[in-house]
Amino acid sequence: MITELRVPDVLLLRYGELALKGGNRASFENTLVRNLHGALKPLGGGTITRRWGRIQIQPEGRWREAMKACAQTFGTKSVSPAWNTDRNLNSMIAMGRTLLANKLQEYPPEARPTFRVTVKRADKDFPMTSGDLAVAIAEGMLDDDSPVLVQMKNPDIEFNIDLRPEGVFAFLDRLPGPGGLPVKTLGRGLCLLSGGIDSPVAAWSAMKRGLKVSFVSFHSPPYIGEGSRLKIRDLVRVLANWQGPSKLNEVQFAEIQETIRNGAPESLRTILYRRSMQRISSHLAHRSKTGALITGENLGQVASQTLENLACIGAAANLQVLRPLITYDKEEVIRLAKHIGTYDVSIREEPDCCTVFQPRKPALRARADECETVEAELNLSAIEESVVRASQMERIHPDS
Known part of the structure; x- marks a missing residue:
């Protein structure tokens, strides 16, 4: 019995x-x-x-x-x-x-x-x-x-x-449990969330090291539809299961992309997009007293992720940039994404804004001084200040 x-x-x-x-x-x-x-x-x-x-x-x-x-x-x-x-x-x-x-x-x-x-x-x-x-x-x-x-x-x-x-x-x-350090013990981070597999895993990895992570996403209507925005919210909702209610900043990015398309060398488009994202995110981070940016960038995972390009992109930020996945291979990232619950959302087929006006042959060894010259000619800083002022923030709660 x-x-x-x-x-x-x-x-x-x-x-x-x-x-x-x-x-x-x-x-x-x-x-x-x-x-x-x-x-x-x-x-x-x-x-x-x-x-x-x-x-x-x-x-x-x-x-x-x-x-x-x-x-x-x-x-x-x-x-x-x-x-x-x-x-x-x-x-x-x-x-x-x-x-x-x-x-x-x-x-x-x-x-x-x-x-x-x-x-x-x-x-x-x-x-x-x-x-x-x-x-x-x-x-x-x-x-x-x-x-x-x-x-x-x-x-x-x-x-x-x-x-x-x-x-x-x-x-x-x-x-x-996940181990690591309690969220908030080592400060705050702002994650540039793209909607792919990598950046949510990077955010989770930063949480594990004691950072309270908020998020920024970039949208480009009418080139990118509403499905992309919903996907980002779903990713934040899953990640909120691990750290509690989370802040999401949404930035309208189409005007910046159009300006770069119309006035910059085609090979530099993606680099200039990402440098602009770094500057905008830095503004948002300082506004919320956040100490670091977090990205899902990875060395050599795609052809354009060279040391030179990563250095050129990171140079546009005015605070430290954390890249938790810098040495991971794709299988490791996918395994973690499945474990933390973001994988099924990440693989939903919705384009992100970096696919807009993609160059046919992206630069592999971009230089910061070359990019700065183009950015000054395009007066990108004025547009960036405008989109920062117009950005919207919402608080997203866990899905369970």
């Missing part, structure tokens, strides 16, 4: 890199707790308690959704649903037998999953060592006819006892 398993008493959240932050650790932990509160708010909230090396979460309801939300919060290494048990051997064995019996329902009757017990004993006043307690629990949990096979290395099922001064917690599963 299988004992019905009650709702978990607590979610145990572990963090990795935060533990290395020394004197800044408390500040980083506090930011993580604030971000967790934000992630849980749409689900009814919950009680969050900091303990040394752990964060304990008691959601108000919908614990599975709460666990998923916590596992999508940067700074989280893993999350486990855990059950309180009494501080004695028989209670731990009883809880272990209940958890194991319920877990075995996930396997076919003929399965012989491997198994072990792991004990972490932060409470050193407990009279048994971690090893002795693990052996005693395993002996009490397993009958002669038990279908599981004991295996100490990489078992299919691992019953964990976390023995701490504030209580004894039993659990089986760990839902992995």
Whole structure:
């Protein structure tokens, strides 16, 4: 007979890199707790308690959704649903037998999953060592006819006892988190979001390093339709699942592209587009006290992404430009895009503004001084100031 398993008493959240932050650790932990509160708010909230090396979460309801939300919060290494048990051997064995019996329902009757017990004993006043307690629990949990096979290395099922001064917690599963640093611990970044596969992954990578990321997109009606705008919003909505509500700036770019088409060398068009985007984004970043631009640029992924062109484009910005994907190959980027949920949106067939008036043979080694001469002749700065003033910002919320 299988004992019905009650709702978990607590979610145990572990963090990795935060533990290395020394004197800044408390500040980083506090930011993580604030971000967790934000992630849980749409689900009814919950009680969050900091303990040394752990964060304990008691959601108000919908614990599975709460666990998923916590596992999508940067700074989280893993999350486990855990059950309180009494501080004695028989209670731990009883809880272990209940958890194991319920877990075995996930396997076919003929399965012989491997198994072990792991004990972490932060409470050193407990009279048994971690090893002795693990052996005693395993002996009490397993009958002669038990279908599981004991295996100490990489078992299919691992019953964990976390023995701490504030209580004894039993659990089986760990839902992995993204790791990294909590969003907002290292400042703000503005991502130039194109709608392709790369730039959303670059934004996510910057979030993982502790940046709160806002977005800017460039649109060129009537050359680019409404589908492109909707696609950008959908991408931001997916990324907001990882960092919370996110700001999107929309810039009308057609006039700048027409000016470049009519007055610049054809081979420089794409470079001049991107340099203009860098300047416009720099203005928007300074206006919101943002410390860096973020792009999905990658060295050599397309023929025009040469060192010279990237340097020429980056020179137009007046703050640092982060390129998280600079050394990634396309397969790595696609794998990450699928993991974070942006891939299916990114591959929707909607052109972005850089496809407007594309040159037949783009320059491969553009020089900043050459571009500056053309930009001055076209008086691009005046048009850029106008589109910055006319830009619109909206706040986009997660899609789940």
